[in-house]
Amino acid sequence: MPIINRKKAPAVKLVEFLKSIEPRYIQLSNGLLVYLIDEGIQEVLRIELVFKAGNFYQKQKQVAKATNTLLASGTSKHSAEVISEHFDFYGAYLETSNNKDNAHLGLYTLNKHLDNTLPLLAELIMDPVFPEHELDLFRSTRKQHLEVNQQKVKYLARVHFHEQVFGSNHPYGMRLQAQHLDDLKRESLIEHHRNHYRAEECFVVVSGKIPAGFDQLLDKYLGNFKSNGNQTPNGIVIPVSPSDDKSQFVQKKDALQAAIRIGKPTINRLHPDYPALFIVNTILGGYFGSRLMINIREDKGYTYGIGSALVSLKHSGLFVITSEVGSDVLKAATDEIFKEVRTLCDEKVSPKELSLVKNYLMGSLMRSMDGPFAIAERLRSALEFGQTMDYYKDYAATIQNITPERIQALANEYLQPDTFYQTVAGNKGN
Amino acid sequence: MISFDRFQLDNGLKVLVHHDATTQMVAMNILYNVGARDEIPEKTGFAHLFEHLMFGGSANIPRYDEPLERVGGENNAFTSNDVTSYYITIPKTNLETAFWLESDRMLNLAFSKKSLEVQRNVVMEEFRQTHLNQPFGDAWLLLRPLAYTVHPYRWSTIGADINHIAQATMEDVKDFYHRFYNPCNAILTVAGPVETAEIRELCEKWFAEIPAGLPNNRRLPLEPVQTEARNLHVERDLPCNAIYKTWHIPHRLSPMYYTADLTSDVLSAGESSRLYVELVKKQQLFSDINAYITGSLDPGLFVISGKIMNGTDPVAAENAISKIIVELQEQPLNERELQKVKNRIESMLVFAELKVLEKALNLSMYELLGDAGLINNEIDKYNAVDAAAIMRFAQEMLVENNCSTLFYHMKS
Numbered sequence: 001m002p003i004i005n006r007k008k009a010p011a012v013k014l015v016e017f018l019k020s021i022e023p024r025y026i027q028l029s030n031g032l033l034v035y036l037i038d039e040g041i042q043e044v045l046r047i048e049l050v051f052k053a054g055n056f057y058q059k060q061k062q063v064a065k066a067t068n069t070l071l072a073s074g075t076s077k078h079s080a081e082v083i084s085e086h087f088d089f090y091g092a093y094l095e096t097s098n099n100k101d102n103a104h105l106g107l108y109t110l111n112k113h114l115d116n117t118l119p120l121l122a123e124l125i126m127d128p129v130f131p132e133h134e135l136d137l138f139r140s141t142r143k144q145h146l147e148v149n150q151q152k153v154k155y156l157a158r159v160h161f162h163e164q165v166f167g168s169n170h171p172y173g174m175r176l177q178a179q180h181l182d183d184l185k186r187e188s189l190i191e192h193h194r195n196h197y198r199a200e201e202c203f204v205v206v207s208g209k210i211p212a213g214f215d216q217l218l219d220k221y222l223g224n225f226k227s228n229g230n231q232t233p234n235g236i237v238i239p240v241s242p243s244d245d246k247s248q249f250v251q252k253k254d255a256l257q258a259a260i261r262i263g264k265p266t267i268n269r270l271h272p273d274y275p276a277l278f279i280v281n282t283i284l285g286g287y288f289g290s291r292l293m294i295n296i297r298e299d300k301g302y303t304y305g306i307g308s309a310l311v312s313l314k315h316s317g318l319f320v321i322t323s324e325v326g327s328d329v330l331k332a333a334t335d336e337i338f339k340e341v342r343t344l345c346d347e348k349v350s351p352k353e354l355s356l357v358k359n360y361l362m363g364s365l366m367r368s369m370d371g372p373f374a375i376a377e378r379l380r381s382a383l384e385f386g387q388t389m390d391y392y393k394d395y396a397a398t399i400q401n402i403t404p405e406r407i408q409a410l411a412n413e414y415l416q417p418d419t420f421y422q423t424v425a426g427n428k429g430n
Numbered sequence: 431m432i433s434f435d436r437f438q439l440d441n442g443l444k445v446l447v448h449h450d451a452t453t454q455m456v457a458m459n460i461l462y463n464v465g466a467r468d469e470i471p472e473k474t475g476f477a478h479l480f481e482h483l484m485f486g487g488s489a490n491i492p493r494y495d496e497p498l499e500r501v502g503g504e505n506n507a508f509t510s511n512d513v514t515s516y517y518i519t520i521p522k523t524n525l526e527t528a529f530w531l532e533s534d535r536m537l538n539l540a541f542s543k544k545s546l547e548v549q550r551n552v553v554m555e556e557f558r559q560t561h562l563n564q565p566f567g568d569a570w571l572l573l574r575p576l577a578y579t580v581h582p583y584r585w586s587t588i589g590a591d592i593n594h595i596a597q598a599t600m601e602d603v604k605d606f607y608h609r610f611y612n613p614c615n616a617i618l619t620v621a622g623p624v625e626t627a628e629i630r631e632l633c634e635k636w637f638a639e640i641p642a643g644l645p646n647n648r649r650l651p652l653e654p655v656q657t658e659a660r661n662l663h664v665e666r667d668l669p670c671n672a673i674y675k676t677w678h679i680p681h682r683l684s685p686m687y688y689t690a691d692l693t694s695d696v697l698s699a700g701e702s703s704r705l706y707v708e709l710v711k712k713q714q715l716f717s718d719i720n721a722y723i724t725g726s727l728d729p730g731l732f733v734i735s736g737k738i739m740n741g742t743d744p745v746a747a748e749n750a751i752s753k754i755i756v757e758l759q760e761q762p763l764n765e766r767e768l769q770k771v772k773n774r775i776e777s778m779l780v781f782a783e784l785k786v787l788e789k790a791l792n793l794s795m796y797e798l799l800g801d802a803g804l805i806n807n808e809i810d811k812y813n814a815v816d817a818a819a820i821m822r823f824a825q826e827m828l829v830e831n832n833c834s835t836l837f838y839h840m841k842s
Contacts, residue, residue: 004635006490006534010526015502041452042783072701080711084701089770091777110777137711144717144739147669151565254667256563257555289499301551304559324559356500363502363521370455370519371784 015362021375021389023205026215029223032199035379036214037207039372043111045208046373047118049125050380053103053196056171056235056314060188061180066138067192068096068103073134075127080134083120092117100172101314102384103196111211122221125197130189139181146176153259154324156250156425161261164248165318165421167241172313195233199225203383207376237315240265242421250425258330258426262337263320264419268312269385273410275398280410281310283357284344285321287364291340292321302326302333312385319415327426334422341420344411348404361399365392431806432789435626436797439633441642442614446793446802447629448621450786456622457787458518458528460536461794463617463646464610465512466589467582467728475589478509479553479598480606484516486545489538494531501527509587512727513798519787522623526632533636536616539607546603550595557592565668566838569735576662577676577731577834581653612643617797621790653678653729660834665841670717671738672838673748676731677828679723683799688811689823690723690732695771696763696820697721697734697754702770704754705734715739715747727799732827744837758824762817775812 023035058064072094073080087094090113095106105125109117149155159175166173204222206214242265267274278286285292285308292306306323325333349357369375369392382391434448469476484507485494498505503520518528561567570586578584589595618637620629656678679690697705698721705719719736738747782788796805 006530006537009491009497010524010530012501012527013523015521015523039452040784042780044780044784081702081707085770088700088702089766089773091773091775093777108781110780137714140714140739141710141717144670144737148565148737151667151669153563256558287499288504289495297552298548301548302555304552304556324555324563326555326558356496359502360499360504363499363504366502366521367455367504367519370453370786373784 012359015359015366020393021369023379023389028219030199030225032202032204032222032225034204034206034218034222035383036210037205037372037375037379038210039207039375040209043209043211044109045111045114045206045210046106046108046376047121048104048106048205048376048380050203050205050384051103051105051197052101052201052232053192054099054101055174056101057196057233058171058192060183061174062176062184063188063192064103065098066135066184067130067189067197068098068105070130070134070138070189071096071105071124071128074129074131075123076129077123077127078120080131083124086120087117090116094121111209114211114214114217118217118221122225126225128193130186130193132186135184135186135189139184143178143181146178146181151252153252153255153257153425156252157259157261157322157423160248160250160425161263161320161421161423164243164245164423165240165263165265166316167243170238170240171235172240172316198232201232205376205380205383207372209372240316246420247422248424249428250423251428252425253427255425255427256327257324258327258424259322259324260330260334260337261320261322261423262334262420263308263318264421266310266317266319266414268314268317269387269391271317273414274310274312274317275395276402276406277410277414278310278395279357279361279399279402280344280407280415281308281319282361283349283353283407284308284340284415287357287360289356289360291344292323292337295340296323296325296333296336300329300332300336302329302336314385327429330424330426338417341411341415341417345408345416348408351404354402354404354407358399358402362396365396365399432783432793434793434802436802437626437630439613439638441638441640442612442645443633443637443640444617444797445629445633446617446619446797447624447626448619448786448789448793449624449626450621450789451623453622453786454522455519455786456522456525456528456620456624457790458520458525458532459619459787459790459794460516460532461617461619461798462514462516462611463615463798464514465510466585466587467511467650468610468646468648469582469585471582471585471590473594473598473602474585474591475553475557475587475595476598476602476606477514478587478589479549479595480603481507481509481514482549482553483545483603484535484539486542486549487540488535489540491531491534492540494535497527498531503528510726511583511587513795515791515794517787517791525624529632529636532618533640536611536613536637537640539611541600541604543600546598546600550598553588553595554592557588557595561586561588562592565666566672569674569836569838572662572664573674573676573834573836576660576836577678578653580651581728582650583653583726583728583730609644610646613637613640614642614645617794619790619794619797621786621793650728656832656834659830661837662835663837663839665839668838668840670740671744671747671840672736673738673744673751674733674735674836675751676733676834677832679730679732679827681729682725682727685811685814686823686827687723689815689819690827692771692775692812692815693758693820693823694721694723694732695774696758696767699771699774704757705736705751708754709736709747709750713750715742715750744839748835755824755828758828759821762821765817768817768820772812776809779809
């Protein structure tokens with residue numbers, strides 16, 4: 001057997017973004033746009049409907065969430081029990097989720113049961129009745145979940161931070177309180193549904209192994225999802241109004257750890273600098289080998305995890321650093337966080353670190369497009385911002401071309417530490 | 431149907447290869463046959479702490495993550511009471527880097543004092559974050575020693591006591607590594623656009639020279655049959671009361687394991703399940719409630735846990751659970767309900783075949799159970815369960831003297 005030199009790494013080959021994925025799209029009889037990602041070999045499908053119906057469009061707090069969650073809680077033909085039993089019986093999964101801008105309703109189904117699962121999916125979006133007793137149940141279980149969440153420093157830090165950077169009256173800054181649940185009215189859900197769950201305010205992403213005749217089948221069930229002809233009310237764009245307090249502490253007695261949120265409102269993915277800023281964020285805290293992780297976890301052992309993220313919202317964006325650290329090292333950890341941000345602004349990243357991050361990001365991009373459902377996720381995020389899959393080609397080009405100079409310039413433009421807001425939830429003690 | 435090839439190196443390393451041409455990514459998994467059940471009662475949490483140390487660099491490669499990230503790879507690991515599992519996803523073109531990294535840390539881990547000190551702290555923060563600083567986070571720290579009296583499942587993977595981690599020594603670390611992290615105690619699975627011949631070549635090149643070591647022939651104490659109900663009441667500063675009930679069930683390869691799994695689905699898989707419909711929706715006694723099995727390799731637990739609605743008497747809530755169990759014991763499931771839970775299992779198994787990583791992890795695990803080919807017979811084993819078997823399971827297993835119950839009471 002030849003003796004191998006274990007000190008020498010195997011040859012590194014450039015990771016290239018080889019596969020270009022172009023979705024097919026069709027328009028149903030009612031104009032509804034459907035994007036199809038026909039990939040994979042398993043006979044399964046994911047059908048996801050995206051509505052402009054998130055928090056941003058709600059007239060009252062929690063209405064968007066309640067409306068979306070309760071879509072499957074009864075139609076004029078079927079009760080909640082019948083609906084859930086039907087999907088369960090065919091081994092199908094229904095997934096509802098809300099973000100600050102949009103509402104999603106997804107169906108995961110085996111192709112062989114499509115004839116049974118698709119019609120009911122269509123019924124849910126066109127004919128929900130939001131029964132009063134289901135709303136009651138939503139109210140009481142959500143209230144109890146809220147109480148449990150409020151015992152978690154991580155939850156407290158997150159919601160107070162959002163309120164701090166966006167403002168308590170901004171749709172992105174809203175912090176849920178029990179009163180909001182008490183104030184929910186069935187009529188508000190019906191109105192929110194009427195105004196925002198409409199074919200012209202919706203797109204569909206289908207991924208998996210698309211069976212023959214699928215287009216016609218989809219048109220049969222979703223093609224008569226009609227608009228009522230009224231103009232759809234838009235959400236009102238109000239400017240973010242961050243708090244005057246740059247730094248706040250949320251007291252939680254007996255907490256063993258403090259949850260930290262540090263960051264600020266920033267650009268979203270519609271901005272030309274966004275892909276490059278995403279790379280800057282990666283260097284700082286966006287992957288396991290990031291500077292925050294290496295310093296604060298791997299060198300100091302202050303935390304189990306730390307990271308930073310860029311959150312893209314329709315009308316704003318958020319840069320945020322998150323961690324939970326031992327109460328005794330809160331000050332030390334915070335100092336190190338700010339030190340790392342300052343270094344990013346003051347010093348150029350080395351060619352060695354930059355080449356590592358570039359390769360990591362290319363691998364990560366490839367991973368994020370692996371498999372039909374993953375591609376659908378990428379496509380959906382692009383479509384939510386009116387973009388196409390070309391966004392990822394541009395992003396890949398940005399990764400290849402970015403320089404240490406540009407990284408430093410962007411850090412200085414967007415991530416000056418003295419512009420940051422900070423929320424800590426924990427026990428201040430004595 | 432997941433196809434695979436299998437071969438073994440002279441040093442005992444078992445290798446599985448699954449070919450999937452639909453992806454550009456390769457998943458590589460090394461499953462070590464060691465978990466928290468291999469620890470001694472005075473030094474718990476060790477298998478998991480050791481998992482962290484495996485990222486502290488090896489004799490020839492000072493940093494583990496960096497060279498992997500440099501070639502577009504990503505990795506992680508998990509430890510359970512049964513096993514420790516390391517996994518990588520990497521673009522096919524750079525697959526050899528994964529072999530280089532994994533073989534070097536199996537051959538010779540670097541034992542640095544600094545790494546031990548830092549990871550001890552990191553794991554203690556993990557302990558606090560996941561088990562102590564969360565409402566109900568300590569449930570399993572309380573439940574395991576209640577349900578198990580002698581089997582090492584009586585402590586959690588994270589450890590029975592945070593001080594055990596604080597006290598881990600370098601000597602402990604080295605001893606653990608030399609006992610368990612050997613080729614004859616590991617299963618390597620590679621899944622992706624790969625051919626068996628090329629994987630065999632890479633395995634020979636990078637792993638063949640590693641000494642075999644000794645297999646982990648564990649002789650664990652058998653948990654005696656529980657003969658009377660056990661109850662534990664704790665008071666905490668919590669927003670609601672909660673209840674956790676566990677019953678002992680047979681080991682992973684027992685046919686009754688599948689019956690237990692389907693029974694837990696009857697009770698709580700999906701919103702049409704019995705516990706959800708009856709106790710959350712109709713009677714509104716719980717804000718959430720779940721039934722599941724622990725899925726452990728040695729005899730495990732059937733669990734029902736729920737958060738009790740404020741204003742509800744905990745005794746009434748518990749009685750309502752008992753009533754649902756009595757129904758299982760007295761009336762056979764109708765065909766549609768039985769078919770429903772089987773359909774859900776079938777669906778889950780198909781969805782689990784979508785990702786190379788999931789396939790690799792599952793193949794390794796089934797190989798540890800005796801034969802990776804078992805993965806393709808799972809659905810038959812579930813389909814073989816009938817209504818009478820579920821009724822019998824409920825009558826034999828879900829009984830009071832086999833049950834341990836933990837109550838959380840909110841401070842008044």
